[in-house]
Amino acid sequence: MRSDECGIRNEGQPQLRTPHSELNTQMLSQPFRPHSLGSDLHASESDVESILLSEEQIRQRVAELGAQISRDYEGREPVFVSVLVGAVMFTADLLRSVTIPCSLDFMAISSYGKESRSSGVVRVMKDLDESVESKHVIIVEDIIDTGLTLNYLLDNIRNRGVASVKVAALLDKPSRRLTDVSVDYVGFEVPDEFVIGYGLDFAQRYRNFPYVGVLRPEVYGGK
Numbered sequence: 001m002r003s004d005e006c007g008i009r010n011e012g013q014p015q016l017r018t019p020h021s022e023l024n025t026q027m028l029s030q031p032f033r034p035h036s037l038g039s040d041l042h043a044s045e046s047d048v049e050s051i052l053l054s055e056e057q058i059r060q061r062v063a064e065l066g067a068q069i070s071r072d073y074e075g076r077e078p079v080f081v082s083v084l085v086g087a088v089m090f091t092a093d094l095l096r097s098v099t100i101p102c103s104l105d106f107m108a109i110s111s112y113g114k115e116s117r118s119s120g121v122v123r124v125m126k127d128l129d130e131s132v133e134s135k136h137v138i139i140v141e142d143i144i145d146t147g148l149t150l151n152y153l154l155d156n157i158r159n160r161g162v163a164s165v166k167v168a169a170l171l172d173k174p175s176r177r178l179t180d181v182s183v184d185y186v187g188f189e190v191p192d193e194f195v196i197g198y199g200l201d202f203a204q205r206y207r208n209f210p211y212v213g214v215l216r217p218e219v220y221g222g223k
């Protein structure tokens, strides 16, 4: 059952903001993965156009998700597979809200080919430490954008003979989906903007910001 079907999708989501500028639209029509950019970037609060999700909103919603997962997995012992690096904050807070026995493992992946596009063809940079065969796996992601990365991950995990696999994502940008993937536990739906903070980066910066904010397009050359 999808999270929205069982009523856990957040009703009090932040207002969707006005669509971004034309230039911005052009940039964001492709997944943006600027890992190689911005070595001289000095991340500052003034780079944030607006705060989309406050620390308190995130705290409350993540606690709800943890409680929901604990109810849904009662009697089972799920393995959380956290996708490095972006999902680290979300994973740490989510697991503290989970009240049933569970374990945690990490995967790190990186895209093949052009770094600014999500091809969905990814390379496993760090694999799981333990086998997940016959286990109930919950993939923990920071944000689902085109869904191509998640699609790959789901195939990868399913091929290991798991008992089940579901997905928990802090953020979802459904308007940008290029593939039909189902996200079982969604923290917040967000508009088609480039967001940073609470683990999410631009050029490896801003992960330490405690809220989720919209990055000013000037910072990544969108205006």
Ligand code: IMP
Pocket (backbone or CB within 6 Å): 031, 032, 033, 086, 118, 120, 141, 142, 143, 144, 145, 146, 147, 148, 149, 150, 193, 194, 195, 196, 200, 201, 202
């Ligand atoms: P997808 O394959 O397009 O779904 O890519 C998802 C990945 O792209 C996420 O795990 C993030 O690493 C990155 N990403 C997509 N949108 C954003 C954003 O707005 N801010 C930061 N990272 C993003």
